[in-house]
Amino acid sequence: DIVVTQSPDSLAVSLGERATINCKSSQSVSHSSCNGNCLAWYQQKPGQPPKMLIYWASTREFGVPDRFVGSGSGTDFTLTISSLQAEDVAVYYCQQFIDSPPRFTFGPGTTVDIK
Amino acid sequence: QVQLQQSGPGLVKPSQTLSLTCVISGDSIFNNNVAWNWIRQSPSRGLEWLGRTYYRSKWYNDYAISVKSRMTINPDTSQNHFSLQLNSVTPADTAVYYCARGKDSGFDSWGQGTLVTVSS
Numbered sequence: 001d002i003v004v005t006q007s008p009d010s011l012a013v014s015l016g017e018r019a020t021i022n023c024k025s026s027q028s029v030s031h032s033s034c035n036g037n038c039l040a041w042y043q044q045k046p047g048q049p050p051k052m053l054i055y056w057a058s059t060r061e062f063g064v065p066d067r068f069v070g071s072g073s074g075t076d077f078t079l080t081i082s083s084l085q086a087e088d089v090a091v092y093y094c095q096q097f098i099d100s101p102p103r104f105t106f107g108p109g110t111t112v113d114i115k
Numbered sequence: 116q117v118q119l120q121q122s123g124p125g126l127v128k129p130s131q132t133l134s135l136t137c138v139i140s141g142d143s144i145f146n147n148n149v150a151w152n153w154i155r156q157s158p159s160r161g162l163e164w165l166g167r168t169y170y171r172s173k174w175y176n177d178y179a180i181s182v183k184s185r186m187t188i189n190p191d192t193s194q195n196h197f198s199l200q201l202n203s204v205t206p207a208d209t210a211v212y213y214c215a216r217g218k219d220s221g222f223d224s225w226g227q228g229t230l231v232t233v234s235s
Contacts (some may be wrong), residue, residue, distance in 0.1 A: 019136075050222070097221055104152075106161060
């Protein structure tokens with residue numbers, strides 16, 4: 001099974017500063033069916049379901065602010081929030097969806113807070 | 116804009132069956148480009164994909180190994196909804212359960228979530 005890990009577990013960033021979250025997959029998630037990489041990023045606020053932010057590792061979902069940037073390939077990925085806003089306080093998850101039979105494993109999450 | 120509305124009991128006794136329904140609006144359960152999924156979230160297990168149903172000229176199901184022997188997902192084509200049944204539940208099945216639409220890009224639409232507690 002593909003294992004997905006994230007770092008750090010949590011981080012606190014000043015408003016307007018950059019937040020960087022790392023995601024690592026135990027196996028490559030590169031595949032042509034995913035326009036490159038079968039990896040997505042989600043944001044979850046308290047009491048709400050996760051919301052997709054980024055898919056195929058670097059494509060923003062419709063309506064997601066451009067301060068959210070996904071990058072990486074193969075086994076190593078990054079979500080960057082270029083200028084943290086108060087409404088970005090949340091837990092962020094990465095998720096792979098390449099395996100067959102499917103497991104669709106999520107990372108453990110990274111909590112982002114205001115310093 | 117697709118919307119998923121979940122319903123079902125929030126309390127289930129140990130050894131009984133957990134049943135949830137997810138009503139789809141703004142999309143068809145027959146959509147050949149998506150799958151209809153159940154995912155749960157708990158402090159101990161995090162976000163855990165449970166299974167899916169999808170239509171590609173006929174109906175298919177996939178289940179996570181951890182629940183495969185206890186779980187059934189059924190599409191209801193007349194009501195445009197799908198359901199989850201998880202048998203022989205234990206307190207370890209206590210979690211928030213979500214339905215979600217899956218595409219080749221990930222899970223792009225989610226239900227509101229249902230907290231299910233397994234307790235006598």
